[in-house]
Amino acid sequence: MKRQKLMFLGIAACLFVLTGCGAKSNIAVEQTPEKEITAEADAEEQTNPYITLEAGQDGNVLLNTDEITDVATFANYDADGTTVQLLAVRDADDTVRIAFNTCQSCSPAPQAYFVQEEDSFVCQNCGNMFTTDQIGEERGGCNPMPVEEQTETEDGIAIPADYLEEYADAFSRWEGSTE
Numbered sequence: 001m002k003r004q005k006l007m008f009l010g011i012a013a014c015l016f017v018l019t020g021c022g023a024k025s026n027i028a029v030e031q032t033p034e035k036e037i038t039a040e041a042d043a044e045e046q047t048n049p050y051i052t053l054e055a056g057q058d059g060n061v062l063l064n065t066d067e068i069t070d071v072a073t074f075a076n077y078d079a080d081g082t083t084v085q086l087l088a089v090r091d092a093d094d095t096v097r098i099a100f101n102t103c104q105s106c107s108p109a110p111q112a113y114f115v116q117e118e119d120s121f122v123c124q125n126c127g128n129m130f131t132t133d134q135i136g137e138e139r140g141g142c143n144p145m146p147v148e149e150q151t152e153t154e155d156g157i158a159i160p161a162d163y164l165e166e167y168a169d170a171f172s173r174w175e176g177s178t179e
Contacts, residue, residue, distance in 0.1 A: 048116060050179050053077045053086075055161035063088060064156040065096045070132065072116045074101060076178050077161070079168040083178050086147060086159075087114060087121070089132050097135035098157065099144035102170050103128070106142060113176030114144055124176075145170065 053061045053075050061077055063086070072089040085101040106112035106125040114121040120129045121144065128142040136146045149163040 048072050048074055050074045050076065050177070058158075059161055060151075060158040061161050061164060062153070062156050062158050063098070066156070068096050070119070072121070074177070077164050079165040079171075082168040082171050083174070084164050084167050084171050085113070085174075085176060085178065086164075087135065087144065089116070089135060091132045091135075093133075095133075096157065097132060097137070098147045098150060098159075099136045100147060100167055100170065101176060102145055102174060103142050104140065104145050107145070107170040108173045110173045110175040112170075113174060 048071055049067075051073060053063065054077075055061050063075055065088070067073065068088050068090050070090050070092075072087045075086040075088060077084045077086070086098055087101040088096060088098045090096050101113050102108075103112040103114070103123045103125060106123060109125045111125040113124055114130075115124055117129075119132050121132070121135065122129050123142060126142050130138065130143055135144055138144075139146055145167070147159060147163075149160055151158045
């Protein structure tokens with residue numbers, strides 16, 4: 001009986017792992033054909049900027065949105081030695097979208113971060129894709145974790161530093177680029 005229970009738990013754990021993050025979300029994302037690599041395409045390709053955020057005297061981290069474009073900016077915050085990274089991108093409606101650059105379901109897997117491919121973001125752990133307008137909106141499942149505590153100011157978007165520090169565990173094994 002004990003052996004059957006252990007076998008059942010093992011099978012259940014395998015099914016959870018296989019169906020959890022590997023299952024594609026129910027969000028329809030249009031697949032784009034692979035881009036032909038040419039010298040002209042390489043010259044046009046933009047690189048994602050990386051910035052460093054620091055807490056101000058008011059205890060908030062300020063993300064200046066003036067420089068946010070449709071090419072994602074990756075913003076690094078040092079939470080006591082752990083880099084917590086946000087991704088910020090401007091959608092087609094000129095709205096700045098912000099999320100933690102880690103997958104809700106895959107985190108804290110080392111590869112649970114997103115890479116921008118044109119107007120989509122792809123989780124490097126499970127392969128799920130999200131369009132720019134879904135960033136910061138989708139909750140639960142395999143998608144970038146939304147930043148729920150943020151305030152728009154005339155200078156940008158303020159996020160409490162202690163809120164960012166609460167997410168350090170999600171980045172404890174994270175291997176995404178910080179530069």
